[in-house]
Amino acid sequence: MTISRSSLLGDLDVDVSLDTPIGAMTWYGIGGRADLLVSPRNSDALVELVRRCRRDDIDVRVLGGGANLLVDDAGVGGVVVKLDAPAFRQVKYSASGEINATSVGAGADLFRLVQDTKRRGLSGFEMMAGIPGTIGGAIRMNAGGAWGDISKCLRTVTHLSMDGDVRVFDAADLGFRYRGSDLPAGIVLESTITLAEDDPIRVRERVMEVFQHKRSTQPMADHSAGCAFRNPTDADTELSAGALIDQAGLKGLTVGGACVSHHHANFIVTTPGASATDVRNLIDEIRSRVRAHSGIELHPEVVVWTRGRA
Ligand SMILES: Cc1cc2nc3c(=O)[nH]c(=O)nc-3n(C[C@H](O)[C@H](O)[C@H](O)COP(=O)(O)OP(=O)(O)OC[C@H]3O[C@@H](n4cnc5c(N)ncnc54)[C@H](O)[C@@H]3O)c2cc1C
Structure with missing residues (x-):
């Protein structure tokens, strides 16, 4: 077109x-x-x-x-x-008693917000330590980990629908769940998050704990998009996607320049010269081999953009 x-x-x-x-x-x-x-x-x-x-x-x-x-x-x-x-990256802190309702533009950087809240002695955002991206992307994905996901501190989400209507949602009404929510298609413009005043040293310790855990379990220095697959929630298994991939013997499986990480089986990492097609083909190969090994269908967590209609 x-x-x-x-x-x-x-x-x-x-x-x-x-x-x-x-x-x-x-x-x-x-x-x-x-x-x-x-x-x-x-x-x-x-x-x-x-x-x-x-x-x-x-x-x-x-x-x-x-x-x-x-x-x-x-x-x-x-x-x-x-x-x-x-205009989309602004962060405004407004204290009321011991609670701080921080308004965060959707383009604000997660790393920076973790550092900033830590420095200010504001607790509630530590679980996002080591997770790259923006607030808007984190809300869309309900990003998080073992210490909870972003919805835990979200109070409101300002959202632009694809019809061009702006609406403020109460986060409690958005049905946030593991890597998902009922947030309609559209663009997150802004959010408010609720943080509590705390001793900056204690906040820093918690940030370090979350970060060290991520560093010891994930290949953070490699090129990746985080976890390639969602943990199965609709299948009859307690196993994570990473454990299923590992049990199928797929660590190190390579297609072109894309490889199943030896460090964490749910990470697809790339080497120089890799193409997006390599990664897509490896995703398909992993799904098919896990299906054959355990009968479980894995669903990608990584968002793939193609030339077709969105
Ligand atoms: C090394 C590494 C470690 C990671 N660890 C974790 C982890 O521990 N936990 C975790 O949950 N994730 C993790 N991830 C994945 C990633 O950090 C999160 O999913 C993050 O929230 C993505 O945010 P983003 O801004 O980069 O979104 P993008 O990757 O740019 O986009 C992802 C999706 O969000 C949509 N989106 C982006 N901005 C907006 C917006 N303003 N409004 C509406 N939709 C929007 C995009 O259209 C797309 O559909 C990791 C990734 C890497 C590379």
């Missing part, structure tokens, strides 16, 4: 780049390009952009930190939105 850029973007307060290698912006660092990458400078511009895309039947995808994303080698069409303007 040919997009009329003047009718879509003319007079909008946005930065635009064409034919942009967004695969390189992901944690995998591989994969194709976006026909149109748009960074709105404020939420009015974003809302109007989404409305025009709906009017013109153009797909909108939102790129966070790219930490849970694989972009196909053929790239993606439509519009890819990136919330990297300062």
